[in-house]
Amino acid sequence: MKFKGTNLSKRTIALLAAALVLLGSGGTMGTRAVLNIVSPDYDATIQLDEISVQLTEKAPGKSTATVIDDKGKLFADLEKAEPGMPYTYEVGVKNNGGAPEYVRVIVRKYWTKDGKDTNLSPALIELNVDKDVWLEKKVSDETYVYYLKNQLSNVSDNTATLFNSFRISDTITSEKTIKHNGTVISEADISSITSGTITYEYKYNGYKFTVEAEAQSIQTHNAADAIRSVWGVNATVSGNTITAVN
Amino acid sequence: MKTVRRKTILLVIAVALVLSISIGTAFAYFSDRTEAKGEATLTLGGKTELHDEYKTDQKTVSVENIGETRIAVRVAVYAPVVNGQTATVTKGDGWEGPIGEGDTKYYYYNKILEPQNPGKTTTNLIVNTEYMLNADLGDLVDVVVTQECVQITYDENGNVKLPTGWANVIK
Numbered sequence: 005m006k007f008k009g010t011n012l013s014k015r016t017i018a019l020l021a022a023a024l025v026l027l028g029s030g031g032t033m034g035t036r037a038v039l040n041i042v043s044p045d046y047d048a049t050i051q052l053d054e055i056s057v058q059l060t061e062k063a064p065g066k067s068t069a070t071v072i073d074d075k076g077k078l079f080a081d082l083e084k085a086e087p088g089m090p091y092t093y094e095v096g097v098k099n100n101g102g103a104p105e106y107v108r109v110i111v112r113k114y115w116t117k118d119g120k121d122t123n124l125s126p127a128l129i130e131l132n133v134d135k136d137v138w139l140e141k142k143v144s145d146e147t148y149v150y151y152l153k154n155q156l157s158n159v160s161d162n163t164a165t166l167f168n169s170f171r172i173s174d175t176i177t178s179e180k181t182i183k184h185n186g187t188v189i190s191e192a193d194i195s196s197i198t199s200g201t202i203t204y205e206y207k208y209n210g211y212k213f214t215v216e217a218e219a220q221s222i223q224t225h226n227a228a229d230a231i232r233s234v235w236g237v238n239a240t241v242s243g244n245t246i247t248a249v250n
Numbered sequence: 251m252k253t254v255r256r257k258t259i260l261l262v263i264a265v266a267l268v269l270s271i272s273i274g275t276a277f278a279y280f281s282d283r284t285e286a287k288g289e290a291t292l293t294l295g296g297k298t299e300l301h302d303e304y305k306t307d308q309k310t311v312s313v314e315n316i317g318e319t320r321i322a323v324r325v326a327v328y329a330p331v332v333n334g335q336t337a338t339v340t341k342g343d344g345w346e347g348p349i350g351e352g353d354t355k356y357y358y359y360n361k362i363l364e365p366q367n368p369g370k371t372t373t374n375l376i377v378n379t380e381y382m383l384n385a386d387l388g389d390l391v392d393v394v395v396t397q398e399c400v401q402i403t404y405d406e407n408g409n410v411k412l413p414t415g416w417a418n419v420i421k
Contacts, residue, residue: 055280078288085290086320088404088411093288101282174403174411177294194398194415195354198328202398206294213292218285230279 056101057156057221060163062094069094069163078215085213088174090132096165097219099156105221106231106239106246107152109138109166112216114146115208122211128176129213131167138166141249155224155244172213179207296321296399298363301371307380309393312342314371315363321399322412322420323363324356327377328394335381337393342373349417360419362402362410 012020061078062069072078079093097107111131115124126146133140138150152164182189185200194202222230224244231239231246240248297317303310313323327348329337341347341357348355359372377393402420405411410420 056282057284059284059286072286074284076286078286079290082290084293086402086404087292087294090404090406090408171406172292174405176292177401177403197396199394199396201298201300202396204296204400206401208292209294211292212289214287214289216285216287218283220283221281223280234279234281
């Protein structure tokens with residue numbers, strides 16, 4: 005609707021009027037000086053402590069543990085493994101950060117043959133984990149998660165051993181073929197053999213076992229919330245201890 | 251129609267803005283991670299060669315590990331009875347026996363045979379065959395030795411563990 009005698013609509017006129025009012029109220033007024041006091045500058049330095057965790061390993065016959073680089077190798081000097089033999093590699097974690105932390109280690113064990121996955125049971129790879137120190141949670145036959153119950157200090161006692169040995173169960177040799185001079189025989193036939201050579205061929209000869217370990221650490225402040233947010237699990241934290249994980 | 255669509259869009263944006271106010275504050279937590287991997291291949295089995303030397307009055311036997319694994323070995327000696335006599339066996343260092351039940355008795359080597367020297371070959375078992383010289387003319391007499399080897403395994407304490415039926419003479 006246009007204003008009488010003009011081409012301008014009422015809305016346009018209203019906007020123009022408002023603009024004029026704004027210009028008028030923003031006009032230069034008289035200047036005044038105000039006494040003010042400014043305090044001197046103060047500097048405050050806040051250092052954020054780093055959360056950091058390392059994997060360590062003490063090989064058999066060695067007196068001290070060495071730090072394993074990220075994506076490094078465990079049991080690097082192990083050439084062959086004999087079934088049943090306990091190999092005393094001590095694998096653990098170390099807090100090399102600036103603050104105490106909670107730690108967990110995700111362990112995955114599996115078998116391959118010629119680079120391919122197999123159905124051979126991961127349970128045949130036995131890790132001697134101290135379950136008084138670590139809370140074990142099974143994710144699958146291959147994957148276990150171990151939660152260090154107590155906070156790991158960043159000063160003295162800043163290491164914790166996850167397992168102090170591992171072995172391949174000797175039952176892995178139970179599946180075998182017995183041959184006499186190259187011909188398959190049964191175990192019961194052995195006592196009746198009176199010449200030649202008896203040999204054993206084992207089904208799992210040439211299988212490779214792998215142990216993967218991923219250590220994760222998290223701040224202790226607001227631990228339950230931090231664990232839920234980052235690790236995706238509900239942890240019950242009492243004092244400095246994780247008492248349960250769901 | 252156009253005005254209605256624009257108003258609808260504005261309404262939706264307004265509602266979204268109001269709802270976003272109710273979203274809680276986001277936190278960042280301090281954490282770290284590292285990973286490593288260990289692996290090894292199992293070599294199972296065993297391969298041996300029987301060394302068998304026969305002279306006039308004795309047969310000398312030893313067993314050599316020609317495979318890639320550490321093994322336990324045992325042999326059985328089958329000798330004929332001639333005029334009521336049978337073979338006697340002189341055992342080299344490390345051999346124990348005969349051990350077993352019934353007609354089947356074995357001589358066990360009480361050391362692990364290694365895939366490389368030292369320790370790749372057993373000491374000798376010497377079977378005295380002189381008594382066979384008394385055999386009747388035309389009788390076929392011979393001393394036969396069978397050999398057997400198995401993969402060394404261990405129990406949880408690292409002690410050698412052998413299959414059922416084997417005498418565990420390896421300490």
